Amino acid sequence: MSLIVDDAVLTFPDGAGRITAVDHVSLSVEPGEFAAVTGPSGSGKSSLLAVAGLLQTPDSGSVAIGGRVVSGLSRKDAAAVRLSSIGFVFQQSNLIASLTAAEQLEAVARLDGRKGKAVQDRAMELLEAVDLKDAASRRPAQLSGGQRQRVGIARALMNSPELLLVDEPTSALDSERSSAVMRLIGDVTRDSGVATLMVTHDLPTLTAVDSVYEMVDGRLSRSERAEAA
Numbered sequence: 001m002s003l004i005v006d007d008a009v010l011t012f013p014d015g016a017g018r019i020t021a022v023d024h025v026s027l028s029v030e031p032g033e034f035a036a037v038t039g040p041s042g043s044g045k046s047s048l049l050a051v052a053g054l055l056q057t058p059d060s061g062s063v064a065i066g067g068r069v070v071s072g073l074s075r076k077d078a079a080a081v082r083l084s085s086i087g088f089v090f091q092q093s094n095l096i097a098s099l100t101a102a103e104q105l106e107a108v109a110r111l112d113g114r115k116g117k118a119v120q121d122r123a124m125e126l127l128e129a130v131d132l133k134d135a136a137s138r139r140p141a142q143l144s145g146g147q148r149q150r151v152g153i154a155r156a157l158m159n160s161p162e163l164l165l166v167d168e169p170t171s172a173l174d175s176e177r178s179s180a181v182m183r184l185i186g187d188v189t190r191d192s193g194v195a196t197l198m199v200t201h202d203l204p205t206l207t208a209v210d211s212v213y214e215m216v217d218g219r220l221s222r223s224e225r226a227e228a229a
């Protein structure tokens, strides 16, 4: 299994008490599996992604990536795991305005201490996978919203992560572009063997996913929609 969340609990201070954002959640995602979590606003979806992405340490329970328990690491070690093993795709593509599409990807490798021809080749290979090879030298202002999101997806795969975490990737896109981005995430998940966990409100596009979970009040359950998807 690429991702195993085991009985995770995450609480936040709330006035005199605490609010339970993630309530005894267990979940596993296999290599090449595209799993989606839906649920109402405030149900804990982003908190679950933050736990899986080592941005929040659970109060109890554990997170394992590629068979290694990674919850409870020091900040420095958690940052190293994030860089080497986890790709993030956000609601907005969060690209750097001054860099070309290829440079956005190369910058990630540089953070990991890698540069040169192998890195440039990997960036071009990924831009080709998201159908943007011809746009490699364009800057974000010269790309459409959907193209920017595709650069963001390619960038998240640059360090060949075991786990891809995706937060509402289509909230800024119209329905046609949303479907294309979903299909693309499904394709790269299967082709690269990464385990993908996505949070979304975007129910119509869930046909592209392998498994669907629903989060309500911090608790996660397998959705009946999984059968339909």
Ligand SMILES: Nc1ncnc2c1ncn2[C@@H]1O[C@H](COP(=O)(O)OP(=O)(O)OP(=O)(O)O)[C@@H](O)[C@H]1O
Pocket (backbone or CB within 6 Å): 012, 013, 019, 020, 021, 039, 040, 041, 042, 043, 044, 045, 046, 047, 048
């Ligand atoms: N940093 C924080 N401090 C305090 N409370 C928080 C914090 N982050 C989230 N919460 C609370 O935890 C609960 C779950 O929030 P979360 O953002 O995970 O939900 P969500 O399902 O992702 O919502 P949305 O769909 O609106 O993004 C909410 O009650 C929220 O107010």
